């Protein structure tokens with residue numbers, strides 16, 4: 132018997148623009164029907180209040196609470212649950228207060244945690260929060276007090292334990308990381324992307340992997356994995372829609388067949 136398909140979306144860096152996210156998701160629901168859940172690939176900035184704002188490492192020109200407090204108050208209604216990982220601009224003090232394995236952030240929004248795998252909506256979702264750091268990512272994270280001057284920089288980076296843990300998530304359907312893997316930038320001279328994330332894709336072997344951080348869309352293939360990179364939320368290429376049937380996942384939105392546009396310029 133054929134299973135009921137699971138339909139889900141992936142959103143690129145939201146950076147607090149939840150009004151745009153809700154509009155984009157509502158458009159998708161109108162076009163494709165109900166969406167079971169959405170994954171945010173980090174830099175989601177779901178800032179509930181001034182304390183969350185103070186716990187984000189942001190360039191000062193972008194400092195602001197964003198729209199998430201309207202999601203919390205019920206003024207803005209997400210049409211489906213949102214699962215997020217952490218990027219380099221996220222409320223790390225609040226995320227870490229939930230513990231290594233994350234948890235409920237607000238009604239309908241779950242922070243997945245540092246690294247690992249969780250089953251949600253019948254799918255195994257492997258995840259790695261944070262960015263690579265030459266200095267911090269090859270050793271275990273040392274605990275720091277939240278008021279330590281290096282806390283936000285240090286805590287927004289993954290560590291060696293996170294990498295070991297996500298690499299054990301073999302047999303996962305989806306892998307979500309903040310940065311791109313190396314080797315998929317269309318510019319052959321580019322060294323953009325993270326070699327460790329490429330290794331994780333090889334180790335986990337997910338059906339699809341989802342990435343953000345570089346604020347432009349891209350897609351590629353590594354071994355048997357279809358790699359989808361999402362632009363930031365203000366761009367057309369910020370959202371992808373997938374359907375999973377009998378453990379097979381395919382992308383169903385029109386931009387899946389569109390050629391990659393633009394250079395992978397700034398990271399953010």
Ligand SMILES: [Fe+2]
Nearest residue numbers: 218219344399
């Ligand atoms: Fe980022």
Ligand SMILES: [Fe+2]
Nearest residue numbers: 144174344399
């Ligand atoms: Fe970003």
